[in-house]
Amino acid sequence: MARDQSDDPQNPFFLHGADHPSLVLVSNLLNGNNYNTWERAIKIALTVKNKLGSIDGSYDQPSNTDSHAAAWSRCNSMVISWLLNAVTKEIADSLLYHESAQSIWTNLQLRYQQSNAPRIYQLKQSMNNLVQGSLSINAFYTRMKTIRDDLKTYQPAPTCHCGNMKAWNDYQEQEFVMTFLMGLNPSYAAVRAQILMMECSLSILKVFLLVVQEERHRAIGFDAHAETGQGSGSSVALTQGRR
Structure with missing residues (x-):
């Protein structure tokens, strides 16, 4: 059978x-x-x-x-x-x-399934208006990357593998980097300036990791400051008591 x-x-x-x-x-x-x-x-x-x-x-x-x-x-x-x-x-x-x-x-x-032009406009508008605000660096990056990946689905698939295509891809990557940096809160102005002053262009992933590292350093510094603040407060109290 x-x-x-x-x-x-x-x-x-x-x-x-x-x-x-x-x-x-x-x-x-x-x-x-x-x-x-x-x-x-x-x-x-x-x-x-x-x-x-x-x-x-x-x-x-x-x-x-x-x-x-x-x-x-x-x-x-x-x-x-x-x-x-x-x-x-x-x-x-x-x-x-x-x-x-x-x-x-x-x-x-x-x-x-929306037609291309209105959807592309909507996505680009969302990308341009997106700012970090109360979001963590990871949440902000994830939201921005989601919009970017959605936008890429409307771009024609490249058929050329020449040097010009690499230049185009590099340009798109740097555009994403700039948009990400512009959307960061003003408190990240220092790290943003350091990244922009680097001679070599960094990938968006590298830029993201640098900013996340800064966010983590601040979190550690805040915890240390809180502990030190408690101690200094006690010292102030003691000094005032002696007076």
Whole structure:
């Protein structure tokens, strides 16, 4: 008897024993305002599951007489469940009667994928307006990098690997460095000036580490000052008592 190919882990219709309809593939559910990052996360998760073909049209529904019809149906229903679990309840309710995972995916793209120009404008505006404020250096950097990575998805993929492309990438990196430094609180003016005076251009990661190091030194200094302040306060009290 021929072995069912759907039992082969390499087969796109294969379902592992750990796969179940209640599985949640992503931590942040689609709420209508986070489509780009959600789409990226879902694609990564489905690629790991070898199920990306269920949403991109790679696997058309076979005829009822096809030997893979049952396997396709099980796989399709499983991916539908995963997609419904990855969106808010309000969005999920509007998708319940779609017959295929691909149909759900297309529907979500049409509803929430914004056209390039407005989205690019929105992201650049968010980047320019972002300042550290009450955020830690790590939280500020993470928020800025998230916006930058989202913005990069709208840039055409480079096909040239010549020196000009390296120069362009270096320029983009320095633009990010400058935006990061400009968004820091005024209290970091000294470390910002030191970085800008360096002869060689630093990567954004190196700049981030330098600023984080400064933040940690301040935290240590604050603790030491607090302890010293208690001691000096006692000394002042003692001096006043002697008078």
